[in-house]
Amino acid sequence: MSTFNTLSEFIVEHQMDYPQATGEFSALFSALCLAAKIVNREVNKAGLANITGPAGETNPQGEAQQKLDVLANEVFKSALGARGVVCGIVSEEEDNFIRFEGSQNQHAKYVVLMDPLDGSSNIDVNVSVGTIFSIYRRLTPVGTPVQMEDFLQPGRAQVAAGYIIYGSSTMLVYSTGNGVNGFTYEPSLGLFCLSHPNMQYPRSGAVYSINEGFYSRFPDGVKKYIKYCQEEDPATQRPYSSRYIGSLVADFHRNLIHGGIYLYPTSSRYPEGKLRLLYEGNPMAFIAEQAGGKAIVSAGKSVLDCQPQSLHQRTALYLGSAEMIEKLEEFLTA
Ligand code: AHM
Ligand code: MG
Numbered sequence: 001m002s003t004f005n006t007l008s009e010f011i012v013e014h015q016m017d018y019p020q021a022t023g024e025f026s027a028l029f030s031a032l033c034l035a036a037k038i039v040n041r042e043v044n045k046a047g048l049a050n051i052t053g054p055a056g057e058t059n060p061q062g063e064a065q066q067k068l069d070v071l072a073n074e075v076f077k078s079a080l081g082a083r084g085v086v087c088g089i090v091s092e093e094e095d096n097f098i099r100f101e102g103s104q105n106q107h108a109k110y111v112v113l114m115d116p117l118d119g120s121s122n123i124d125v126n127v128s129v130g131t132i133f134s135i136y137r138r139l140t141p142v143g144t145p146v147q148m149e150d151f152l153q154p155g156r157a158q159v160a161a162g163y164i165i166y167g168s169s170t171m172l173v174y175s176t177g178n179g180v181n182g183f184t185y186e187p188s189l190g191l192f193c194l195s196h197p198n199m200q201y202p203r204s205g206a207v208y209s210i211n212e213g214f215y216s217r218f219p220d221g222v223k224k225y226i227k228y229c230q231e232e233d234p235a236t237q238r239p240y241s242s243r244y245i246g247s248l249v250a251d252f253h254r255n256l257i258h259g260g261i262y263l264y265p266t267s268s269r270y271p272e273g274k275l276r277l278l279y280e281g282n283p284m285a286f287i288a289e290q291a292g293g294k295a296i297v298s299a300g301k302s303v304l305d306c307q308p309q310s311l312h313q314r315t316a317l318y319l320g321s322a323e324m325i326e327k328l329e330e331f332l333t334a
Pocket of ligand 2: 119
């Protein structure tokens with residue numbers, strides 16, 4: 001393997017591990033990368049280009065869309081649709097799934113589910129945002145129009161998932177079910193280069209990430225776990241630091257590197273949880289498990305084992321270092 005590995009080289013090298021590979025996955029990934037580079041460019045100049053602020057519309061969940069949400073959605077949609085590499089997509093910004101009608105698209109075997117710009121309410125204040133994506137093999141026969149069932153698959157069936165973080169540097173982190181690798185964007189070359197091979201969650205950490213302002217709305221088990229995080233016990237690195245950016249990709253990325261736990265529980269305001277199972281929960285859970293961490297929706301229930309019922313279904317979400325999730329589960333079951 002070369003020492004200066006670009007993402008495209010990396011994908012080609014690893015494609016050789018799969019004798020049946022047709023190159024379709026590499027083409028899909030190259031479309032995703034192109035879209036990520038365009039969104040990265042737009043995010044970077046957001047303050048200059050009059051593209052911050054609300055777009056004046058709401059998404060299917062009734063949340064205000066930011067101009068950059070709309071832009072990122074269009075960019076990913078056209079990059080994936082135009083190249084005939086996927087048969088359909090689901091996006092946080094679209095009510096229904098999108099079926100790509102071209103014959104090349106209908107013969108594509110993958111579907112993509114994504115949140116084109118997560119945490120976009122942070123854009124105006126220059127906080128990191130991200131793109132989250134999840135890739136499945138379709139269930140219906142190739143050559144036929146993609147159907148709802150192709151998108152409503154449990155997270156365990158993902159063939160790949162990842163995120164792009166538009167942060168102090170831009171990174172793409174992904175897994176095809178064989179570990180997690182991170183690539184940093186080199187803007188002068190226009191290339192993603194392998195910078196974080198084989199990313200692994202530390203077994204434990206000393207950071208908890210939750211919107212604690214909503215404490216009074218949380219279930220009792222979560223409230224007790226928060227108190228546990230705050231107790232003094234040097235043997236377990238407690239009290240933990242509280243770190244919450246309010247941008248899932250950024251909070252997750254930090255915890256993956258340093259060890260930590262991210263919590264978005266059910267609450268009296270969001271009885272089902274706030275985050276979306278298909279394009280926020282599942283891809284992050286796939287990465288978390290592939291990096292040796294854990295991802296649950298409740299005690300003993302892995303995110304990846306949930307059978308989705310609808311495209312924009314919400315879920316409680318707990319992601320992080322394995323030992324920290326195991327401790328949380330004790331509080332959720334008590
Ligand atoms: P979005 O998809 O509308 O951007 O919402 C998802 C974001 C996550 O990035 C973040 O972790 C969470 O919502 C923050 O929610 P809250 O402000 O309720 O803490
Ligand atoms: Mg989102």
